[in-house]
Amino acid sequence: MSLIETLVEVGAHMLWPVSCPVCGAVGKLLCEPCLRSLFGRPPLPRCLLCGEVIPCKVHGDNLSRIRAGSVYEGDMRELILMLKGKYESLAPRLGRGLAGIFPRPGLDVLVPVPLHLKSKRRYNQAEAIAKGLGDVWGVEVRNVARWTADVATRAGMNAAERLSLSQDVFDFGEDVAGLRLGLVDDVCTTGSTLSRLAGAARARGAEVVDAFVLASAAGRR
Ligand SMILES: [Zn+2]
Ligand SMILES: [Zn+2]
Structure with missing residues (x-):
């Protein structure tokens, strides 16, 4: 500083x-002790293709992963709910804490999951988390992904309906071909949003290394 x-x-x-x-x-x-304890017991990584815990029965072990800093419960859940309100300065702080538990990955760019088209939120918490990660790792954050369709109601869909969504729900505002990307979001529930974004980036020639989230749905430790 x-x-x-x-x-x-x-x-x-x-x-x-x-x-x-x-x-x-x-x-x-x-504070530092609370930040450390929030990320003191990260859950197992999940497959970025399907959201299953690694080793994934379908895609094996040798693939891109969703790496979470904690399980989505308790204090972390409360903090993430606060991020969606007015406590936006918490987001980069949590991002820095998350960065501290992983070795610096070989990445060119961090790409946050974008806000939904109809979102009324003042800021994108995934982007603010990515900034914290990028500060620690020395990786640039580019907010280049965007939703192409209004899927804001997907929270009300079941898993099968979410999977039926076309991969084309994401587009990119810049050429990402040849770049090594790390995707960033606040929470991973089924993993379908991140796997869609990864698929869209790969279809444009990017290499998706891993995805990083503050917290992963409970019950998957
Ligand atoms: Zn504290
Ligand atoms: Zn899989």
């Missing part, structure tokens, strides 16, 4: 004292 950044942070604390949303300690939005 530069001196200017440190001074800005100190000044901000004097004006608006912050506290850790997990333990209540004053001083930092999400």
Whole structure:
């Protein structure tokens, strides 16, 4: 952190004292011990093609993975729900914590899952998480993916309906051919969003290395 950044942070604390949303300690939005404990027991990686725990019965072991920092429950679940509200400064902080538990991957670009077309949210939490990852790993974040169809209602679909969605639900605003991509989202439930985005990127000539999420659906440790 530069001196200017440190001074800005100190000044901000004097004006608006912050506290850790997990333990209540004053001083930092999400303190170091809480950040470490949130990512202290990451779940097993999942197959980026189908969402199954690795080794996947269909696609084997030697493939792109969905790497989660934690299970989607407890404090992490609460924090992710806060991200969707006004606590956007938590997102890069959680991204930095997530980056710390994995060796630096060989990536050219981090690509966040985009906001839905009809989203009213002020910011994309996946992009803000990606910025935290990119800061630690020294990887550029490019918000180049976008939804081509309104699938905002997919949360109400069952798994079979989600899988029937065309791979063309994503498009890219820039050429990604030849780039090694890491995909980023806040939560992975079935894995279908990330596998669609990976498929769309591969169809455009990108190499999708892995996907990184703060948390993965419970019951898959
Ligand atoms: Zn704390
Ligand atoms: Zn699989």
